[in-house]
Amino acid sequence: MPxxxxxxxxxxxxxxxxxxxxxxxxxxxxxxxxxxxPVVMRMAPSPSGPLHLGHxxxxxxxxxxxxxxxxxxxxxxxxxxxxxxxxxAYGMIPKDxxxxxxxxxxxxxxxxxFDLYYTRAKELIRMGVAYLCSCxxxxxxxxxxxxxxxxxxxxxxxxxxERFQLAIDGKxxxxxxxxxxxxxIKHPNPSVRDWIAFRKISGSHPRTGTKYSFYPMMNFSxxxxxxxxxxxxxxxxxxxISNTEKxxxxxxxxGWKIPEYFHYGTISIPDSILKTSIVKKGILDGTYSGWDDxxxxxIGALKRRGYQPETFRRYWIESGxxxxxxxxxxxxxxxxxxxxxxxxxxxxFFVSNPISVKISGSPAILARIPRYQGKPERGxxxxxxxxxxxxxxxxxxxxxxxxxxxxxLKDLYNVIYRNGSFTYSETEPSREKIKIIHWCPPESSAFxxxxxxxxxxxxxxxxxxxxxxxxxxxxxxxxxxxxxxARGIYIHN
RNA sequence: GCUCCGAUGGUGUAGUCCGGUCAAGCAUAUCGGCCUUUCGAGCCGACGACCCGGGUCCAAAUCCCGGUCGGAGCACCA
Numbered sequence: 001m002p003x004x005x006x007x008x009x010x011x012x013x014x015x016x017x018x019x020x021x022x023x024x025x026x027x028x029x030x031x032x033x034x035x036x037x038p039v040v041m042r043m044a045p046s047p048s049g050p051l052h053l054g055h056x057x058x059x060x061x062x063x064x065x066x067x068x069x070x071x072x073x074x075x076x077x078x079x080x081x082x083x084x085x086x087x088x089a090y091g092m093i094p095k096d097x098x099x100x101x102x103x104x105x106x107x108x109x110x111x112x113x114f115d116l117y118y119t120r121a122k123e124l125i126r127m128g129v130a131y132l133c134s135c136x137x138x139x140x141x142x143x144x145x146x147x148x149x150x151x152x153x154x155x156x157x158x159x160x161x162e163r164f165q166l167a168i169d170g171k172x173x174x175x176x177x178x179x180x181x182x183x184x185i186k187h188p189n190p191s192v193r194d195w196i197a198f199r200k201i202s203g204s205h206p207r208t209g210t211k212y213s214f215y216p217m218m219n220f221s222x223x224x225x226x227x228x229x230x231x232x233x234x235x236x237x238x239x240x241i242s243n244t245e246k247x248x249x250x251x252x253x254x255g256w257k258i259p260e261y262f263h264y265g266t267i268s269i270p271d272s273i274l275k276t277s278i279v280k281k282g283i284l285d286g287t288y289s290g291w292d293d294x295x296x297x298x299i300g301a302l303k304r305r306g307y308q309p310e311t312f313r314r315y316w317i318e319s320g321x322x323x324x325x326x327x328x329x330x331x332x333x334x335x336x337x338x339x340x341x342x343x344x345x346x347x348x349f350f351v352s353n354p355i356s357v358k359i360s361g362s363p364a365i366l367a368r369i370p371r372y373q374g375k376p377e378r379g380x381x382x383x384x385x386x387x388x389x390x391x392x393x394x395x396x397x398x399x400x401x402x403x404x405x406x407x408x409l410k411d412l413y414n415v416i417y418r419n420g421s422f423t424y425s426e427t428e429p430s431r432e433k434i435k436i437i438h439w440c441p442p443e444s445s446a447f448x449x450x451x452x453x454x455x456x457x458x459x460x461x462x463x464x465x466x467x468x469x470x471x472x473x474x475x476x477x478x479x480x481x482x483x484x485x486a487r488g489i490y491i492h493n
Numbered sequence: 494g495c496u497c498c499g500a501u502g503g504u505g506u507a508g509u510c511c512g513g514u515c516a517a518g519c520a521u522a523u524c525g526g527c528c529u530u531u532c533g534a535g536c537c538g539a540c541g542a543c544c545c546g547g548g549u550c551c552a553a554a555u556c557c558c559g560g561u562c563g564g565a566g567c568a569c570c571a
Contacts, residue, residue, distance in 0.1 A: 030507095046571045078571060141568070178569055189496040191567040199569040218571045241497060242566045265499080266565070318520070320506060324499050325564050332505055332521050342534055349531095373531070410530060429530055436530055475531045493532075 029064060029317060032233050034260045038071035039232045043104075044222070046078045047089035049276040051096040053269055053297040053312075053328075060316045061235060061264075063102040074229055075104040079111045080221050082205035086280070090207075092291070096299040101309045108229065110221050111207045117216045118168055120224050120254075121179055121197065125160045129182045129253050130197065132163040134174035144193045147186040153194070167200065168214045176200065181220070183249050195219060195246050223247035231259045238263040238323065264321035269328040272297040294489055295454050305452065306471050306481030306491040311337040334492035341471050341479060341491070346371040346378065349410075350447060350474035351440045352459035354392040359415055362424035363387055367441075369411040381464045383441045385412065392440040392460050400435075407435045410475070438475045449480060450489045457490075 032039070041062045045055055066073040075097065079085050090109070097104060124130035133140060133152040143150050152160075164179060166172040179198035187193045197220035204210050216224075226234060226247070234244075244261050251258045273279060273296055282288040292300035314336050319326065347370070364387045372378040385391070391409065401407060401417045406425055408414045414425040414434070440460045447461035465472065469482050471491070482488035 044571080048571085081570060084570065137569070144568070176569085180569095187496090189567070191496075193568075196569040201569095217569065219568095222571085238498070238565050240566085240571090242568095243571090245497090246568090263498085263565090315505095318506070322499085322506080326505070329505050329521070335521060338533075345533085347531075347533080373534080374528085408530065434530095438531070473531085473533060475533080477532090479533080 029061070029068075029320060032065060032069070032235075032260065032262065035069055035233070037069075039066060039069045040072045040074065040230045041066055041233050041235070042074040042076050042226075042229065042231055043102075044076040044078050045093055046081070046084060047086060047093065048084050049086050049089050049280060049298075050092035050291050051100075051299045052274050052276075053272065053299070053302065054267065054274055055096075056100055056299060056312045057267065057316045058236065059097055059100060059102045060313050061321055064313075064317060065233065065235070066103070066105075071232070072105040073103060074106045074108055074231075076108045076225060076229070077110065078218060078221070079109060079205075079207065080216050080218065082201055082203055082215070085206050086276075087206040092300075099299065099303060099309055100312055106229075108225065109207070110216075110225065111205060113221070113225070114208065114212050114216070116228065117198075117221055117224055121164065121216075121220070122161060124181065124250075124253060125164055125179075126157050127253060128157050129249075131155055131160045131180055131182065132167060132174075132177055133180045134177045137176065144185070145190055147193070149185050149194075153180075153182070153185075167198070168212075170213045172200075177214075179214075181246075181249060183246070189242060189245070191242050192245050219243055219246050220250070223250040226259055227251065227254070227256045233260045233262070235262045235264060235321065238265050238325070262321070263323060265323050265325040267319070267326055267328050269297065271330065272328075293454075294450055294452055304481070304483075305489050306341065306479065307333075307337050308340045310340055338479065338492060342473070345471050345473045345479060347373065347473050347475050348381070348465040349438045349440050349462045350449070350459055350465075350477055350480075351392045351394050351438065351444070351461075352449070352457050352477065353395040354440065354444075354460045355395045355398060356390045356392055356442075357398070357422050358388065358390045359409075359413075360388060360421065360423045362389060362413065362415075363427070365413065365427065367412050381462065383462070383464075385441060390442055392442070392444060393437060394459075397437045405435070406430070407437060409439045410436050412439065446486060448487050449474075449477075450487065452490060 043059050043062050045051060051059070062073055075094065077090065077093065094104070094107065121130060131152050133150055135150045135152065140150055163172065163174070163177070167177045167179070177200060178196045180194050181197045182194055183192055185193055196217055198214050198216050200213055201215050202213060205212065241263050244263070248258055279288065279291070279296060279298070283290060288296060291298050292304045294301055294305055311333065315333050318332070365385050367383045367385055369381045370376060370378065371381060404416070404418055406414055406416045408429065413427040414430055415422045416425050440462050444460040444462050445466060447459055449457040449459070451457060465482070466485050469484065471479060471481050473479050478493040479491040480488040481491055
């Protein structure tokens with residue numbers, strides 16, 4: 001029966017079921033699979049620097065799910081590579097999370113747990129699923145590409161255990177020893193074939209000094225900890241898909257319950273500098289003033305710019321966690337932030353590129369400008385403007401005024417521009433649609449706006465705004481985080 | 494090259510698992526209107542999308558196959 005016919009039959013016989021309430025399509029994150037009771041989730045940054053915009057995604061998504069289902073959110077600091085650690089990051093990361101409103105219930109630092117990793121590694125060696133290899137790196141790689149075992153793969157657990165003990169005691173005489181996890185030497189994905197679990201790194205670790213020199217690789221310590229900490233759900237980027245496959249081997253060898261994994265697509269963030277190594281280099285050579293330089297997208301920099309924690313949360317919830325890669329949208333991010341800050345941002349006049357113009361024939365007048373259009377209870381900015389006074393307007397506006405054109409100085413009076421000079425027209429707003437521009441009184445003082453690209457815009461700011469700081473809107477200019485009497489940072493329009 | 498993943502308007506997404514309420518929702522952007530005066534906010538309106546081809550089915554954005562395009566990873570970073 002065609003659908004039309006079905007419908008007519010239904011409407012005759014069973015009219016009730018046609019009344020379907022259109023339900024609101026709520027914008028929320030999809031549910032996680034296999035949730036039975038409270039969840040245990042984690043975020044696992046490496047302490048190479050402070051958190052940035054990209055990190056905020058994983059932090060907030062994890063936080064959202066733990067809030068939804070109840071449970072624990074573990075901050076696990078992954079500092080198993082001493083060559084990639086900034087000691088200051090141990091303190092900066094929790095601060096960034098706190099500012100973002102991410103509620104972590106536990107903090108685990110992997111460098112506290114090296115003995116645990118050694119213990120688990122020995123168990124694997126005894127099971128015969130891990131071996132110590134001291135082949136040359138290139139030889140080892142070549143064999144794997146061909147799907148062939150290296151000579152060490154067949155050694156007995158006892159021999160491997162002994163050699164591993166020497167390696168962790170730092171007494172191994174073998175050249176570049178590594179502990180390898182056996183998987184499938186012919187696995188279709190070459191990267192999953194026998195993977196490295198530990199390698200030797202000389203030098204000092206910021207937290208453990210020279211006590212250890214045989215360090216676990218991320219795939220090893222992550223798998224061990226995900227089990228030991230009782231993780232139920234792991235959400236992370238699609239760049240970890242093949243890592244997940246590697247880590248599952250450990251779960252199977254130990255007979256552990258495998259957590260529910262979900263890999264979300266990578267978000268590329270345009271116009272951003274996120275790589276910690278590049279930022280760090282820039283800070284050292286003086287390109288950037290610090291981790292919170294306005295040109296960067298660290299949490300600290302965005303906070304200093306004037307972005308609100310709630311903006312991050314709303315943005316990441318709205319963009320969801322699909323498996324497809326996507327591009328971050330500054331337009332939407334800014335729009336969300338604007339909605340949040342607008343209501344509390346008083347309005348002021350800032351004239352960029354100022355030029356003083358005389359208004360001939362103007363009366364003495366008290367200008368009364370609302371701090372927030374439409375909300376008189378918020379108060380007014382009042383300025384006594386003398387007769388025949390000069391005011392400042394932006395040169396950019398001046399260039400756009402045609403000869404003979406009438407324009408309004410906002411909340412002041414109308415003027416006519418003719419032959420290069422202004423003449424007072426009337427105070428009452430005219431009914432006709434005319435261009436409205438902003439202005440500054442003669443006693444305004446210098447103010448500099450720092451742009452997100454590091455550029456500086458010099459201009460004049462009206463007197464009543466001098467002494468206050470915070471987030472304001474400079475009319476017809478944009479939202480500004482005013483940090484001192486003479487300086488502010490541009491947030492967005 | 495190999496392994497895996499994905500494809501909804503300019504952008505970001507909802508819906509896809511369990512085909513029909515989807516002639517496809519929301520946000521953002523753009524354009525227009527309203528608002529005793531911002532290029533802001535708010536309200537109203539317009540614009541605009543299911544990658545292509547085949548199949549299954551009464552019915553496909555949704556299931557199956559092929560193609561195209563895009564992405565992630567590829568071994569001693571995390």
